[in-house]
Amino acid sequence: MALSTAEPLVICHLYPLEMNIYGDHGNVQVLVRRCELRGIPVRVEAYHPRAAFPARVDLLVGGGGQDSGQVRVKDDLPRVAGQLRELVASGVPALVVCGTYQLFGKRFITVAGEDIEGIGVFDLHTVGGAERMIGNIAIETSKFGTVIGYENHSGATLLGVGAQPFGTVTSGMGNNGDDGTEGVFSHNAIGTYLHGPLLPKNPRVADFLIAAALARRSNALGDGPGELAQELAPLDELDALAERARAVALTRPR
Ligand code: GLN
DSSP states (O other): OOOOOSSSSEEEEETTTTTOOTTTHHHHHHHHHHHHHOOOOOOOOOOOOTSOSSSSEEEEEOOOOOOHHHHHHHHHHHHHHHHHHHHTTTTEEEETTHHHHHHHSEEOOOOTOOEEEEEOOOSEEEEEEEEEEEEEEEEEEEETEEEEEEEEEEEEEOOTEEHHHEEEEEETTTTTSOOEEEEEETTTTTEEOOOOOOHHHHHHHHHHHHHHHHHHHHHHHOSSSSSGGOOOOHHHHHHHHHHHHHHHHHHHHO
16 A cells, blocks of 8 residues: 555554453553654554454554453454564564463463463463462563563463563563563564553653654655654653653552
C-alpha cells in the first residue's frame, strides 16, 4: 500500500476486551497522547477475535490477561499469527505485556494444565506454577535505563538460548524468579511482565516505540531521514511529572 506522510500512524491494539488487566489500556493512551502532543497524526485500530486484521499496522500493542482470557483468544491467534510474525520480523515496534507476551512465545502451559500453543514470535516458553509472582518490580535495561512496573503472574517464562531479555531484575521476580531475566527484546518488539501500566511510568520506552514506528514508515516512504524520522520533540513538563512518580514508585515496598 502506498504511504503518505499525511496518513496517521496506525496502532493495532490486540484483543482489547480479552487482554487488559492492571490498566494495560493506559499503554495505548500514552502512545496516542505523546503523538498528539507532537502533532503526529495517529489512529488506534482494535483487533477483536474473528475480525479483519488492519490493512496497515505501524505499532502493535497487547495487554495482560487471565488464563481464561488467553484461552478465549487462543483459537483466533493462528488466523493472524503469520501477519504478526511478519510485522515483528519487519521491524514494526511492539509492546506485549504478560498474557499476550506469553502467547507470543512458543507455548504456555497453564497452572490448570491447559497446553496453549503460542505464535512463536519470541523464542521462549512459559509454564504456570502454583505460586504467583506478585508485586512492584524494577529492572535495569541497556536501552532505557531503569524500567519500573508491577507484576502478577503464575507463568514462569524461560527464554530460548539466543533470546535477549528486556532487562535484568533488580527488585522483583521477572520471567521466572530464578535467572534474573525480565521479558524479551527482539527486532523492535518488547515482551514483558510489567503492568502499571508500563508506559506512563517509563516514557523513554513509549518514545522508543513511536520513534521506531516513524523511522520504519519513513524508510517505507523512501524519504530517508525525512520529516517522519526526525527526533521526537521533548515533552519536558509531562516527563518531569513521570520522573516524580517514578521516584516514588521506586521507594514502594515490593
Ligand atoms: N495468566 C497469566 C499468568 O498468570 C498472565 C497473567 C497476566 O497477564 N497478568 O501467568
